[in-house]
Amino acid sequence: MSRVPGVLRWRPEISVETLVLCSAVFMLAAGNGRFWQAALAQRSWAEPATWGFSAALFVALSALYLLAGAAVATRHTVKPLLTVLLLASAAAACYSDRYAVYFDRAMLRNILATDLHEARELLGWPLALYLLGLGALPSLLVWWPRLKRRTPGRAVALRLAWLVAAAAVAAGALVPVFADFASLMRNHKEVRYLLNPGNVVAALAGNAWGSGQGPGGPRLPVGADAKFNAAWQQRVRPTLFVLVVGETARAQNFALNGYGRPTNPDLARRPVINFPQVTACGTSTEVSLPCMFSPWGRGRYDEGRILGHESLLHVLARAGFQVQWRDNQSGCKGVCSGLAQQQFNGAAAAASCAGGQCPDEVLLQGLEGAARDERGNLFVVLHQLGSHGPAYYKRYPAAFRRFAPACESEDLRRCTREEIVNAYDNSLLYTDYVLGALVDLLERAQATHDTAMLYVSDHGESLGEGGLYLHGVPYPIAPDVQTRVPMVMWLSPAFRRSHDIDEACLRRRAAQPASHDNLFHSLLGVLDVQTAAYERDLDLFDGCRMPAALHARASAP
Template sequence: MCALKTSPVASSPTAIPRDGSHASFSLFDRLPAVGVERLAILASLFFSITCNHLFFSAALAQRDWSHAASWLFAIVIFVAITALQSIGLFIALNRWSAKPFLTVLLIVTAAATYYMDKYTVFFNSEMVRNILRTDVKEASELFSLNFCIHMLVYGVLPSLLVWKLRLKRTPLRRATLIRIAYLVGALVITGGSIMLVFQDFSSLMRNQKEVRFLITPSNYLFSLARVVAADTAQANTPKIPISADAHMAAGWKQRSKPMLFVLVVGETTRAANWGMNGYAHQTTPELSKLDVINFAHATSCGTNTEVSVPCMFSTYGRHNYDETAIRAHESLLHVIDHAGVKTLWRDNQAGCKGVCDGLEEQHLDNSKNAALCDSERCLDEILLDGMDGEIQKAKNGNLFVVLHQLANHGPAYYKRYPAAMRVFTPTCDTADLSKCTKEEIVNTYDNGVLYTDHFLAKTINYLKTQTTYDTAMLYLSDHGESLGEHGIYLHGLPYSIAPKEQTQIPMVMWMSQGFASSFGVSKDCMGKLANTPVSQDNLFHSILGMLQIESKHYDKALDLSAGCKA
């Protein structure tokens, strides 16, 4: 966190009137009183000038500045955006709300623009939802000295100026007429401006829809409203059942051992830095020595956890994506649980994002294991702590466990692995990536991938010791990560424009011989799918197929194991 220190300031010089009395003097006393409408216009101008250069850069890219039409377009969209955002301020501000509302808006906008500029963030509803679900630990890693300076210049100082301004007092009737005149004027200016360059503007909005999420502060305000409306509509509403018909297939009756399946949901690990995919750094030395199937061409459903996790556990997937429907319906875990297999979600991050609602969920990120945890976080090996006890509690002996990693969640990559995994050097030992070279950032990230390799190998070796169970493990990351390619860092870009670094993920499968035999899955056949394009859309149906759980929601075409059954 950052704090601003104040120090005593000498008293201001005073002017001594001839009558001997003292009168204080302030520079702000000379500022003229302003009407709320004028303040709204000034604020909108401030936002257009200081907070929207990413939007203007995207909207004006590749234009020929030797043509007058390019200059006209630039001027017109500046005027249109300023007028459009002032309309919202005309509606929201009055003499009593103007100062507190603008203060909050200035502070939040300053924070938003810092991360937009630093990491190329688009504030669509997915990103806003992701931010709202971010816990205190994650948020604290994003603070830095540069952030404090940015907040001071673009948030605190403008807010102080707002509080120093004197607002005009206008009779209600006159104030109402003035407000209506300003609103009508702003609407006319917005509409007239757009009509001047309508062809260019419509082409921009049609071909680059995502740029609207760069118009600040309208972007996050609009997206926040959408998220709040959606969450309010779903609040206290039970999940729509999809599991009622789920049941174990007849093959379960012939099995001699209970089943233990571990699904590892990774975090922010990209395929480009996965050693088994041919990456220059060997980041998967332990998995490479094990009998695993590495799916080299896997893709995610989203570019952030809030999208990918609910999506991969749903029947909809990316191919039929519907955020509202996905969040409203039960997930794969409910189907498995209803069929008679106990499910358990073990978390070292920020929860199951609704996919385990009503099922057992354990949060291990605050565990007191001194060997794996400090005062802030736990290493991912904490997810295996106490597993023996959980296996014993499983009904009918069968257990499906999800281990949700912290893994490579950025930007504090250096905190995601123990000292023994600091193999690739030099490293970036700060969350402020601007202080590090590209090589240092990549090395640090790769050390995190190396630790995920170690964690997965340890999980497999643990499953090998469970000889009284038929065991298997599937690992896939929720999404990838940008490490500076094209000037982009972290993740969360709209899927339609996200670079492959954010959508291509590692995916690995391991099965014991007992599991393969009992469930009739050919390991050799599955191995032949290693170079076949797969995605998180396959998860729901492949798990049901491999576990021989029958449901009307099962789609054989999306089951990777369908062609490999004995």
């Protein structure tokens, strides 16, 4: 009995490098299911080459992880560092396995920008089990052994030897399979976003020091010369234009685009102009929102330039519009910086909002009062909660549970695809209702204003196609369901007359392809804002503005 305490106190003694190597092997083997599935896709395990390639890749990655870890770890930092990496790897593995999430810089920014209400829906027992099994328990093993002590000279010499050996092993493992490895990296670059925890570390570094960082100072001006053009001198009433930024609505599920379900009954009863072929700037709010409000868009995408400059809203405000951002989600991502903002969820949520999360109808509260304000021209942005997943069933009131049975779980893998689609379509049905109510409000506001509405979603959504869920897949490999978005416009008769819009022409133009790239220039064009930042070729209204004489004849009784 006297020996038992000594046995329990026994701890092995290992080197820092050995601890890093063991941790790397564990993370690669246990926390990278989706990576190995993607890297070895379309390979047969009956072929010896598959086994050779997978073994070589595993050895090379283990050596590279050792090389990276040993380059920065010390006796005093290695255990905390490995604990953080194990927990990060476990969390990334959870979301990769459950939703096929790719962790790039944009996805990490999405995570960091997610508010508490959104984050709660992505937390739960699956994440807890991953963190326990792949994070916490292995971390206990990391803290168990004692680390060998070395003299400074011997420590440097041995560390250099380990680094050289790791580099040699990585190169030696890859040489026999280099053709296969090069083909994988060239044709399937997206697999690197599945490699845990290297993907998380790379995303952090990219956002901290790379092009993904936000502006370090005041945003540079866009359209500094913006002003109302001469057409405004002929108008006797102010304009009220409402831009609705939808969330996670995909074009494929809009009935107006030919979807087999009646997801747009309210809009279908109104004289809206539908744009069925619209492409988004990005696959996440964090990317799409700044991009769609910039003059450069996806066609000339430069993340640093977009984040470092003002947006369309600042140009409109400079020209003379009263601009207001009304938000029921996680903020404007900088596009409304310095302008009037109103947040409806969270602490400022109305009493009717369950758990601090409001239905999108809340965005219309007080808007009619603003419409009665005749002091000037108003441009209002309504940022919806929309169809934000994975809890689609929380995005609509009970009265809109039309498609059943609907998935009522944040863990989408517990539901059938039919149940997921039912819940998602119910959320679109509710968005349709909110847009219909907005059109009704704007029709009533014609007593004092020329009114118009444009709805466009920020990005689409995957509902299980190809094993993908949610959104945020890197743009070059994103499926159409994440990049094709609905866009719908409603123009009051008074607005069409005042702004010289040929509706028949615009309907013909709407049938052609469009994108978020058109938003900046089209709104400047239709609202008659003159600035050098405007590009006529990207204006959807260009060519559909009636000459003055024709406009006079069209307006005559």
